[in-house]
Amino acid sequence: MRQSHQLPLVGLLVFSLIPSQLCEICEVSEKKDINPLLNTMINSKYTRGTSVANVLLSLELAGIQNQILRQKLIEEITYNVKTGVSDLSSGELALIILALGACRSPEETLIYDYQLINELENKFQEEIKNMETHNDNPLTNYYQLSLDVLALCLFDGNYSTAEVVRRFNPENKNYYFGSQFSVDTGAMAVLALTCVNRSLINAQVKADGGDLMKINNYKKSLVEKILSKKERNGLIGNTFSTGEAMQALFVSSDYYNETEWNCQETLKAVLNKTSEGAFSIPIAAAQVLPALLGKTYLDVNKNSSCVSGSGNINISTPEPVTVTLPESQSPISVNYSVRINETYSANVTVPDGSVFLAVMEKAQKINHTIFCFTMEESSWGPYITSVQGLWASNNDRTYWELLSGGKPLSQGVGSYVVHNGENLEVRWSTY
Ligand code: CBY
Numbered sequence: 568m569r570q571s572h573q574l575p576l577v578g579l580l581v582f583s584l585i586p587s588q589l590c591e592i593c594e595v596s597e598k599k600d601i602n603p604l605l606n607t608m609i610n611s612k613y614t615r616g617t618s619v620a621n622v623l624l625s626l627e628l629a630g631i632q633n634q635i636l637r638q639k640l641i642e643e644i645t646y647n648v649k650t651g652v653s654d655l656s657s658g659e660l661a662l663i664i665l666a667l668g669a670c671r672s673p674e675e676t677l678i679y680d681y682q683l684i685n686e687l688e689n690k691f692q693e694e695i696k697n698m699e700t701h702n703d704n705p706l707t708n709y710y711q712l713s714l715d716v717l718a719l720c721l722f723d724g725n726y727s728t729a730e731v732v733r734r735f736n737p738e739n740k741n742y743y744f745g746s747q748f749s750v751d752t753g754a755m756a757v758l759a760l761t762c763v764n765r766s767l768i769n770a771q772v773k774a775d776g777g778d779l780m781k782i783n784n785y786k787k788s789l790v791e792k793i794l795s796k797k798e799r800n801g802l803i804g805n806t807f808s809t810g811e812a813m814q815a816l817f818v819s820s821d822y823y824n825e826t827e828w829n830c831q832e833t834l835k836a837v838l839n840k841t842s843e844g845a846f847s848i849p850i851a852a853a854q855v856l857p858a859l860l861g862k863t864y865l866d867v868n869k870n871s872s873c874v875s876g877s878g879n880i881n882i883s884t885p886e887p888v889t890v891t892l893p894e895s896q897s898p899i900s901v902n903y904s905v906r907i908n909e910t911y912s913a914n915v916t917v918p919d920g921s922v923f924l925a926v927m928e929k930a931q932k933i934n935h936t937i938f939c940f941t942m943e944e945s946s947w948g949p950y951i952t953s954v955q956g957l958w959a960s961n962n963d964r965t966y967w968e969l970l971s972g973g974k975p976l977s978q979g980v981g982s983y984v985v986h987n988g989e990n991l992e993v994r995w996s997t998y
Contacts, residue, residue, distance in 0.1 A: 593817075593830035594861035600838050601629075601859055604852040609636055611849040618850040618946030619643045620662040625853035627669035628862045641667075641674055648681050657690035658711025661718035668722055669867045684724040691715040691726060698734070701962045708961070709741040713755035720762035721868045728778050731763055737788040744998040750796050750804030750812050753789045757815035758864050760786045790815065790822045797828070801836030805977045806845050809837055810855030814863040834859070848982065850946045899987035903930050903938075905954055906994040911937045917985065923969065924949060924980040926991060940967075940993075948981030954993055968996040 595601055608622050623640040626633070644663055652660060664683050667674045678684065694705040694712055705712055712734070719726045735756055742752050764782050793812050796804045803812035816828055837855060846852040857863060899919050903926050904912040915929045930938035939956070942949040951967040952959055959966040969976045969983070970992040976983050985991060 593813075593834055595834070595838065595859050600841065601856060603841055603844065604846055604856050604859075605631065607847055607852040608849050608856075609633065613639065613643055613849075618662075618853065619647075620659065620666040621850050621853040621946065624662060624666040624669055624864070624867070625856045627666065627672060628857045628864075628866060629860050630670075645677065648677070648683070652681070652683070652686045655690075656707050656711060657687065657694055658707055658714040660687050660690055661711070661714035664718045664722055665714075665864060665867050670869065678722065684719070684722055687715060687718060688725050691719065695730060695734070697962075703740065704962055704964060705741065706961060708752070709739070710749070710752045710755050712741075713752065713759040716759040717755070717762055717864060720759065720766055721865070728763065728767065731760070732778050732781050735760060735782075735785055737785050737792065742789075742792075745996070748792045748796065750793055750808035753793050754808065754811040754815035757786055757789050757793070757819060760789070761818045762865060786819060787822045790819045794823060794827055797833075801829070801832040801834075802840075803833060806837075806840050807851055807854070807977065809833060809840075810858040813837075813858035817858070817861070817863050818865055848948065899985070901926055901985050901987070901989045901991055903927070904990070904992045905938060906992055907955065907957065910992075913938070919987070921985055922981055923976075923983045923985055923991060926985055927951075927980060927993070942980070945979075948979045951980060951993065954995075957995060964998050966996060966998060968994045970994055 608626065611622075613619055613622075619640050623637070623644065626637065626640075644667065647655065648663065655663070660683065664678055664687060667677050667683075691712070694707065694715065697706045698704060716726060716731060716735075718724070737753075742748060742756070760782050764779065764786065767779050767782070793803060793815055796808075796812070802809045803816075813830070813833060816823070816830070837859065840846065841855070841859075846855055857866075896918050898916045899921075900914055900916045902912060903915045904910050913930050913933055915926050915933070917925045917929055924942075927938065927940055931940060937955065940954045941952050943952050944950075951969075954967055969980065971983075971985075972990050973992070
């Protein structure tokens with residue numbers, strides 16, 4: 568009699584547990600939803616300068632079996648390594664190590680053939696040295712320093728835990744651009760600190776108790792800052808930082824409680840952006856893909872190959888790329904300004920569908936003295952390095968900020984499509 572009363576109760580309990588358990592599995596259910604990302608990565612040309620390592624890392628983590636593409640990417644990386652590791656920034660090298668070493672792939676040997684860990688140790692030291700001589704400013708930035716620590720930690724390189732503790736305090740200015748916390752940077756730091764944390768625990772060094780506690784506290788505070796950047800639509804920071812924020816939150820579930828983050832909502836928001844074509848450059852697709860499959864960069868040195876939960880995704884026949892209609896050539900006109908202390912403006916006419924860069928090029932033709940500029944190729948496309956002969960500098964934390972209607976853009980000059988009547992600006996700024 569008693570038992571028969573309890574049975575429905577037990578049933579109810581089990582039933583009520585199921586939904587919450589399901590919620591913890593936060594990855595795409597329909598594999599076709601990630602096809603736009605795969606197509607972007609597969610169909611790209613991968614000429615020098617694009618972020619090949621990022622794409623390879625992402626494909627390996629996703630368990631994508633496309634040997635032709637894999638070989639192409641590995642060739643490109645090997646070329647980069649052979650022709651000059653010295654030309655690579657610390658973070659670029661860290662990404663190469665992560666990509667080559669991902670999931671026990673046979674290419675891991677390249678890391679040791681070319682002594683890449685050793686090279687990275689030196690580059691990390693140079694970053695620190697630069698901070699000591701240049702007012703705490705690294706050669707690159709904290710996103711790259713985090714990648715460095717992550718790669719050194721995952722591949723048994725040398726780094727000092729004390730240095731990590733000294734540098735990665737969440738109040739450090741390098742986590743911020745202006746007054747804004749950089750979600751991308753914070754997320755990468757959480758991944759790095761998680762790795763350091765785990766290896767300290769594994770090593771069971773008692774004297775490290777203090778460091779361990781500090782690293783835990785840093786992580787907690789960074790996770791709070793990341794969660795405070797949650798938007799109403801579920802994105803964290805912006806479209807392009809959300810995938811990395813998800814990775815950071817996946818490895819930090821002990822640091823926030825269930826009510827603070829609805830992973831499904833974030834996943835849905837990212838999938839919406841994916842279907843809108845927001846991740847249309849390879850690096851954007853590569854950075855968001857692992858999280859959609861429930862993976863993180865910490866899975867890189869798992870002892871098995873990185874097979875996704877529901878088996879390998881085999882994409883020998885990718886879906887055809889969506890062909891964008893030819894741009895209508897009807898001209899549009901925008902207002903373009905360069906702001907240093909004064910503002911220099913011009914009305915510029917460009918074909919409809921043009922990107923920011925086209926506006927800058929047109930303005931330069933109109934008045935070279937005022938609108939001349941230089942740029943360099945980055946993994947995200949062209950990055951503006953100087954305007955009117957005034958150069959951005961990492962040592963001074965200065966850069967040329969892009970704005971529309973007074974608001975900072977979340978895309979670079981090569982991607983942002985301008986609109987008729989828009990007020991575009993490049994502004995001499997500090998971060
Ligand atoms: N990657 C890096 O080293 C870059 C790290 C990163 C945090 C990066 C964003 C995040 C990422 N996921 O890759 C970053 N940007 C940094 C560090 C910087 C600074 C670069 C100088 C330095 N110290 O290394 C700086 C100057 C603050 C910066 N980004 C400027 C800009 C603007 C560029 C304008 C120009 N002069 O050309 C711009 C356009 C913002 C603006 N309104 O001016 C900008 N960044 C943007 C939009 C972005 C996003 C790109 C998104 C896109 N679709 O194009 C970004 C993903 C990224 C690249 N920056 Co920065 C951030 C985001 O929106 N989520 C490692 C290396 C190995 O690849």
